[in-house]
Amino acid sequence: MEYSSLDHLMIIILGFFVAFAPRYLPLLFFSKRQIPDWFNDWMKYVPISLFTALVVKGIFISSKYTLVTNGNLALIIGGLVVILIAYWTRSMAMSVIVGLVTVMILTMII
Amino acid sequence: MKRVKTEARWKETFKVAWPLCLSYTPIGLACGILLHAAGFNTLLTGLVSLVIFSGGAQFLIAQMLTVNAPILTIVLMLFFLELRYALLGSSLSKYLQGESHTSIFTFALSLNDENYAVNYLKFATDKNWTPNDARQVEHWSLLFWSVSNIIGSLIGSVLSINLTVVDFALTALFIYMIVMQVKSRLSLLICIFSGVLAAVCLIVTKSTLGLVASTLIASFTGFLTEELLVKKRPASALLQDIGSRKGGPIIEEIDKKESNIL
Numbered sequence: 001m002e003y004s005s006l007d008h009l010m011i012i013i014l015g016f017f018v019a020f021a022p023r024y025l026p027l028l029f030f031s032k033r034q035i036p037d038w039f040n041d042w043m044k045y046v047p048i049s050l051f052t053a054l055v056v057k058g059i060f061i062s063s064k065y066t067l068v069t070n071g072n073l074a075l076i077i078g079g080l081v082v083i084l085i086a087y088w089t090r091s092m093a094m095s096v097i098v099g100l101v102t103v104m105i106l107t108m109i110i
Numbered sequence: 111m112k113r114v115k116t117e118a119r120w121k122e123t124f125k126v127a128w129p130l131c132l133s134y135t136p137i138g139l140a141c142g143i144l145l146h147a148a149g150f151n152t153l154l155t156g157l158v159s160l161v162i163f164s165g166g167a168q169f170l171i172a173q174m175l176t177v178n179a180p181i182l183t184i185v186l187m188l189f190f191l192e193l194r195y196a197l198l199g200s201s202l203s204k205y206l207q208g209e210s211h212t213s214i215f216t217f218a219l220s221l222n223d224e225n226y227a228v229n230y231l232k233f234a235t236d237k238n239w240t241p242n243d244a245r246q247v248e249h250w251s252l253l254f255w256s257v258s259n260i261i262g263s264l265i266g267s268v269l270s271i272n273l274t275v276v277d278f279a280l281t282a283l284f285i286y287m288i289v290m291q292v293k294s295r296l297s298l299l300i301c302i303f304s305g306v307l308a309a310v311c312l313i314v315t316k317s318t319l320g321l322v323a324s325t326l327i328a329s330f331t332g333f334l335t336e337e338l339l340v341k342k343r344p345a346s347a348l349l350q351d352i353g354s355r356k357g358g359p360i361i362e363e364i365d366k367k368e369s370n371i372l
Contacts, residue, residue, distance in 0.1 A: 003149055005151060005154065007181060008149070008154050009154065009157075010181055011158075011171060011181055011185065012154065012157055012158045012161060012162065014185040014188075015161075015162050015167065015171070015184075015185060016162060018188050018189035018192055019161075019162045019163075019164060019167060019188060019192040020218065020219065022192050022193050022196040022199065023195040023196075023198075023199050023219075023221045024214070024215065024219075025196070025199075026196045026197075026199040026200040026203065027199040027200070027203050027206065027214055027217065027218050028214050028215075029200075029203075030199075030203035030204070031207050031208070031209055031214055032207075038333070039200070040201070041333050041336065041337065042330060043197065043200060043201030043329075044201075044332075044333070045297070045300055045328070045329035045333055046197045046198070046201060046325060046329045047201075047226075047227060047287065048288060048292060048297055048300060048301050048304065048328075048329075049301075049304040049324065049325045049328035049329040049332070050194055050197070050325045050329075051223075051284040051285075051288045051291075052284075052301050052305045053305070053307075053311075053312075053320075053321045053324045053325055053328075054280075054284050054321065055284045055285055055288065055305070056305045057308065058278070058280065058281035058284070059281060060309055061309060061312045061313070063173065065312055065313055065315075065317070066313065067309060075278060075281070078278055078282070079281065079282075079285055082281075082286060083285055083289055086285065086286045086289035086290065087289055091129070092130065092132075092283070092286050093129045093132050093133065095282060095283075095289075096132075096136075096279055096283055099278065099285070100136070100275060100278060100279055100282065103275050103278045104275045107275060
């Protein structure tokens with residue numbers, strides 16, 4: 001299948017709606033109402049759960065949704081390095097840059 | 111007088127936003143390069159960065175285009191991927207109570223994972239942080255994201271870079287966010303549980319729907335466990351903090367000063 005620029009535009013327009021609705025509607029709904037305490041307590045765990053899921057997907061899951069057990073050693077070591085740097089420095093820039101350099105060097109060696 | 115104050119404010123918000131902007135730049139460049147490789151022209155790459163403004167979604171579009179997926183499938187995948195914003199939006203909404211419709215509308219327009227995390231921490235730790243400041247942080251990140259996407263698209267044909275390495279920038283960013291947010295032993299446990307669960311869900315569903323499912327299950331498990339522990343065993347070791355880390359990127363300077371004194 002060949003896509004035209006019009007197809008790309010269609011993806012962008014439809015994509016905008018499906019991306020915007022989940023950002024807007026809950027925000028609108030809950031900013032006018034009292035949010036129940038249990039909901040806030042629940043939401044507290046959402047970022048950790050989501051980010052962990054994204055990290056696992058990035059390191060251990062292939063684009064065909066199978067478990068990657070081979071060839072991701074550089075990413076695993078890089079991930080551990082980022083954890084240590086983030087823990088000690090608490091600096092976002094340092095964590096990302098050192099992590100990237102680590103992975104860059106490791107992919108060249110391994 | 112007023113002008114001086116506003117200027118100070120955008121400098122203030124930029125101070126908060128710049129690490130985020132900096133980490134967006136390589137990812138934005140990579141995203142622009144990938145979109146270019148998938149056939150997107152530079153104008154549309156700029157447009158998609160402005161109106162969708164989601165690294166995950168744009169990487170997904172690039173990936174789906176290279177495997178020749180039908181447009182409706184791509185949009186459906188985008189929907190599932192972006193569904194997580196419902197949770198992010200709801201958790202920020204308590205800080206936007208009483209805001210006007212327009213204000214909430216524009217806030218939602220440029221909300222995404224990373225500026226959410228920055229703003230959430232800022233709202234939670236800084237009493238003077240207003241929705242307006244938060245929106246400015248969003249706009250800084252949107253500006254850097256769109257410009258780096260466009261530049262990425264322009265250099266796409268010239269430069270070839272190792273995409274495994276660039277992809278890792280996104281992962282590193284998320285790892286950093288996790289380290290900043292894991293505070294109690296229970297949250298560390300939930301983090302590990304969520305990781306295993308995500309792998310299982312992704313492999314079972316064979317789609318990014320697995321991310322939605324595992325996020326919902328893991329966060330709800332964390333919430334229920336905490337409720338239960340607080341009620342039945344308030345002295346439980348699980349509820350204790352790990353170390354003395356109290357904040358995120360925002361109160362970094364204060365933390366550093368503290369550690370210097372110590």
